Amino acid sequence: MTLNRRDFLLGGGVLGALAASGVIVPMAFVLSDNNDGGGNATGATGAAFIDFPRTKVGSLSSLSQTQPAFFDYPFEGQSNVLVKLGQTNPTGVGSDRDVVAYSNLCTHMGCAVIEYNDDSKTLGPCPCHFSTFDLAIAGQVAFGQATQNLPQVHLVVDGDDIFADGVFRLVYGHTNTLDGGTEVAIAGGI
Numbered sequence: 001m002t003l004n005r006r007d008f009l010l011g012g013g014v015l016g017a018l019a020a021s022g023v024i025v026p027m028a029f030v031l032s033d034n035n036d037g038g039g040n041a042t043g044a045t046g047a048a049f050i051d052f053p054r055t056k057v058g059s060l061s062s063l064s065q066t067q068p069a070f071f072d073y074p075f076e077g078q079s080n081v082l083v084k085l086g087q088t089n090p091t092g093v094g095s096d097r098d099v100v101a102y103s104n105l106c107t108h109m110g111c112a113v114i115e116y117n118d119d120s121k122t123l124g125p126c127p128c129h130f131s132t133f134d135l136a137i138a139g140q141v142a143f144g145q146a147t148q149n150l151p152q153v154h155l156v157v158d159g160d161d162i163f164a165d166g167v168f169r170l171v172y173g174h175t176n177t178l179d180g181g182t183e184v185a186i187a188g189g190i
């Protein structure tokens with residue numbers, strides 16, 4: 001079972017908000033069978049979801065649970081973190097459905113957050129003002145000055161390859177769309 005984009009929005013947005021409020025969300029709410037069965041996203045695009053060219057950003061076999069990988073997407077200089085959580089996640093991809101990716105530009109003032117704690121599944125503290133984000137719960141703020149979840153990168157898997165094909169929520173510094181940057185070179189994208 002894989003997530004289409006509608007599911008992704010529900011998993012990343014609604015689930016995160018409800019989880020933050022202490023509401024337990026049945027998995028059936030965030031999962032559906034509306035997919036192509038091949039690990040690829042299909043279906044409707046949500047208003048807050050911005051499509052970008054499908055670009056290879058990593059491979060399942062090279063991911064380590066304790067060592068996140070970083071990649072620029074969709075524009076050069078817009079850094080993201082690719083993480084194998086080691087536990088199933090509503091928006092995770094891969095055979096264990098535990099691989100997720102988020103912008104690692106802090107939603108407070110845009111500093112790059114690079115510390116990852118596998119025990120707590122958190123990214124942070126931010127080197128600027130210590131905000132910390134929970135990557136197991138939609139990138140929501142766990143601590144600090146930030147008030148917005150981290151933007152989440154939509155991933156699809158094809159064999160061992162991990163592709164990005166869009167971003168949910170606005171990356172820090174962008175008030176409308178992500179227009180205006182130089183898109184990263186397509187690496188294995190189709």
Ligand code: FES
Pocket residue numbers: 106107108109110111126127128129130131144145146
């Ligand atoms: S820029 Fe990250 S907490 Fe301020």
